[in-house]
Amino acid sequence: MGMAITSAQNKAAVDAAVAAVMDRFGGTGIEATSVEHSTGKHASFLRIISPPRQWLGLAKFLRFDLGVNHCSMVTGTHFPDGAEERGWEVAYHFMRMPVKNQASGACVEHDAATLTGLEIPLEVEIFIPLAKGDSPVVDSIQSIWVGADWNEKETWDLVGIEFKGHKDMMRVLNPHDSPLGFHPLQKQHKLRYHDYNEMYDDAQGFERKPTDSGLVK
Amino acid sequence: MGPQHPMTHGLWTLRVKVDGETVVDTEPELGYIHRGVEKICESRDFTQIVPYCDRLCYASAMTWAHSYCYAVEDLLEVDVPERAEYVRLIAVEMQRIASHLMWLGAYTPDVGNLTVFVWCLRDREMFLDLMQELGGSRMHYNFPRPGGIKRDIPPGFANRARAKIALFLERMKEYEMLLDESTIFLVRTQGVGYAKAEEMVNAGVTGPNVRAAGVNYDVRWAHPYSVYDEVDWTSSVEKPSSVKGADCYDRYRVRMTEMEESCRMIIDALDKIPGGSDTTYQSGDEKIIAKVPSRAPEGATGHHHFEDSRGESMFYLQGGGEGRGKYPYRVSIRSPMFITIPFVAETMIGYKIADIPAIMGSFDPCIGETDR
């Protein structure tokens, strides 16, 4: 009981992070705000909107100065109907964990209420809007967070966002022999039988051939 | 190894290069049950997505559905009634026990003992029965709803849960007798599969696997979301045995203690639940489910970090899809095992072939969520 981060700690950490980011990157197009979750404990998190040019510098700042050591997720989104400068968007989610390498037979015995400064867990959300086009490119952060490696692979595989500087990019979820440029989560790909009539008139599939007939036995 | 191989706990391939019996290089290969859930969810409304989230991970359906529900509540700006939060906590912790039991059951055949596997299945049935009372189904409960829960806890549930947990805690001693006191089990798991805390965190490994290395980090207290700050529990952290990090035995111990903590949490939550654990509200009562708008405005986003039984799961939703916002525009799922599997594959290098299942199993892979 009582072993959770209080909202005061949370607010303090996020405010300090916002101040640090704005202090370092103010005026470069990077916007850092403190946002509240709209449910539950209404905890705050740090949201940064960054142009792609500044991304690598921001990432290094987060990793080495703010101690954000855990890359949670990379999400790419396709906005074919969006604004010109936001045809694609990459959303990153990071976490800060109070981690040290442990000596033998020891562990971090801390009380959550006593954590201060950079030890307080922090949630970071970063949006990077990319311009419209066929080949969206963003810098890879594979070398900063190892955990971003497979996340980026997946984002490229499903959404088709290229990560500049990523070594060993390959398909992870789709078959290796998928056609070049096939990224199923792009919006021009419809769900296979999305049409209502097609779905229900011939629900058993007696007349319809799967789109992949001939590809498999 | 794979895709059909008893080691893999699902369908995936691990290409292993060996020199004699020593593993020299590994390369995981996923995607054998990639189902495109993220794409399908873009044409489902917010309630229809819950069953898909159930089916993400076959060993812990409840946690994934809850993970989604918290994210969609963040998107739709809903506050959940407190009683519903308590029931959710009970359901999630029971699912965590069942999932860890399934892990233990799958892990012990990896090191060669079939008895514990069968016993774990036996005890898992108790918790499946309890969850079946909540959701109505054995595995995919479809229990939480955006804004609350589908049904309240049924009459007599609390007493049955208490009795079964008391029995289960007795049975856990049997497991510990059979495993912790067996020298063979110890030599198979101790000193095998070291993973360092800092490397794991950097590589994105979360949950029990990283807590086994002595890192006291748990989303449940670091980013408190449900009523976890009100019930009585402590994060189960194992002291690693070596500077090299946590070995398989540590990961086994951390899950065992986590099951005990979950039992404690459930009992405590049953005592503290507002309205009392003996009352049952009708489905749709505002005490257990809040009013939820069915559309999300364009541009709204919601995400939620959630402590799944395998690590930190997360949903990231963008509102404003088709049907004027009735569907989400983009659903993105963070699977803990997707990030963990490449790390585990590297961990194995240098060990013997016989250690591959021991190491792989100790990280608790679940391919359903990995491939999505």
Next chain:
Amino acid sequence: MMEGGENYTVFNSRTLVDMVGDVTDEALKATKLKQLIGTLGGRFFNWAQRKSLFPLHLGIKCCALEMAAAGGPRFDAERFGVIFRSSPRQCDVMLVNGPISKKFADPIVRLWEQMPEPKWCIAMGECAISGGPYFQSYNILEGVDTVIPVDVYIPGCPPRPEALIDGFGKLREKIIRIGAVPSQERPNDAPIIIGED
């Protein structure tokens, strides 16, 4: 010498064996002994086959856990001779318990071809029957019967372990009805669906 299937020609004894076999066969046919032995032994072998159905230990998705639970104490499929083996060479039944993705279509056909005749296939769960909740997906086949012939369908998402055991019961009924014939010679008209009768 080792190529093709012509290994027996080394001693040129194949023809001899064939000839002796043919003569014996004719003699047996003439005395109807073959029919006698075939009918009598056939029933016993039929019994043996239907009482010992080894499914392949192949866990694809959710139903794999119900498959495991069916082997556990409460349901205990081993009572009925259902024992899970890991190698396809030693199995009689392929229990397909999940969606078949495009990537997995090839391996599962290979697994099916590695199993010796007579063999059966049980499609367990909606995903294996028709694609289930993922039938719209870009990566999922519409049921396993698009790649391998299915004998018994068990609906449910996932079916309970009792349903799985009942599925094996239905498979036994099928075996007693049409005999333990290889999968190519089996009448393809009426797959069994649990819950129909």
Next chain:
Amino acid sequence: MGDWLRINDWVHEGSLFLSEKMMNLTPWPGESEYIGFFIEKSILCGLIFGGIMNTILVILWMERKILGRLMDRRGAITSLRSLWVGESGVTAGPWWQKVPYGLGRPIGALVGFLNKVAGNRDEKHPTVDRVNNRSWHGVWFLFPGFFQNLADGMKFMTKEHMVPRKADKWIYEIAPFLIISSTVVILGFIPLSENFYAINPKMSVLFMMAVFGVAPLGVFFAGWSSNNKYTLLGGIRSAAQLTAYEIPMLIAVLGVCIISGSFNLVEVIEFQHQSGSWNLFLLPLGAMIFLIAMVAEVERIPFDMPEAEAELVEGWWTEYGGMRWGLMFAAEYMRTYAACFLFAHFFLGGWHAPFAGVIGSIPWFGTAYLLIPGIIWTMLKAWAIFVIFAWLRAALPRIRTDQILEFGWRHLLPLSILQLVVAVLLRLYVFDSANMRDTARGGFAWDGGFGLFLIVPIIVTFVFSVLFVIYSIDEEPGDVGRPFHAQTLEPAGTHKAGE
């Protein structure tokens, strides 16, 4: 002290009589001895193999039931009942009408009769019948679960025979037969009773141990010829493991032979009886080593690394299906069974009833007790050993290959030499050959010269038990360091000598 069930003598006399009668009709009456020998051996082999093969069903059944019970399950409950009641009400119809010459009519009548006695009871309650069809309710004499293995074996016969395309066909085909034939040969040398054995050469122990070592060759052949990485690894592991455990096992057996003064199995057993004490109490360490090594030799848990299911699918028999696999499966259990027999013979006094002297002196009961044929005692002892095997399988996880080998070479081998020394000392300085007796009670050769009956076995067993207890008490959990780190950063073969 003799056994009234003198099967060897009966068969010998009977076949001699038969051959004399037969040969007197031919122009070579003097050859009847050889013909008689041939007939005798054929009958005996048939009896021995038939007996052992049939009782293997008991072994398999016991394992399933014991494992099932330990795992809170029932185990197999298949019974022959479904032969006549069909499956869930579905039958094959009056199939006996297809049998030519009307020979099927008695079968039809039999089926009808069985259906009346032990068939579906009530057509109005199909669910009850369906549940009953799975099992034996009310019909105890159908031995539920016993025929599961019969069904398995018959099924293997009908399975398709497949040879992998890349396999080395000849060796692939030969390997299972190598394994099973060498196993069957062992069974021929096992006496089931004082007067019931197929053959009893003077050096039977040596020969048996030699034949036991042939099967690993077949295993290695099978693993290599399948041309599969799992089977190859399994075969290599098997070869390494069997070599490592053969030596301690042989030395343990050597201890037994030294203390008994014979390489003949029958004489080893008779010695145990006549000297008054089973070898188990004289050489407890040897018995333990022999048991452990035997578990490893027959590749059962915890030493089933060659067929480790978790990493090597099914080990060296992954590529075998159908009857070839059935043969290897049977050979596995035959070896296990042979191991049980050997343990019973070497250490548990073979066919001699336990406490024959004490119980035999009870007036009426004792007489009846001594009349129990030795073959029953042999079987019971072997089955009791098999219970230990099954128990181990349920209780223990699997050991890693390097740990298996290390345990074999570094622990079992020195211990086996130690027990060899103990055996030599006992035989040379303690044994009193003058006190051997061939009575129901046995002799008292182990009185240590003090006239105290069985003083030596008691002391040895007590000392061993104390040492074992001391050894097996765990130290404080906090004090024990973890085992050494097993990670090899340099791959094998890259080490240089002297580093």
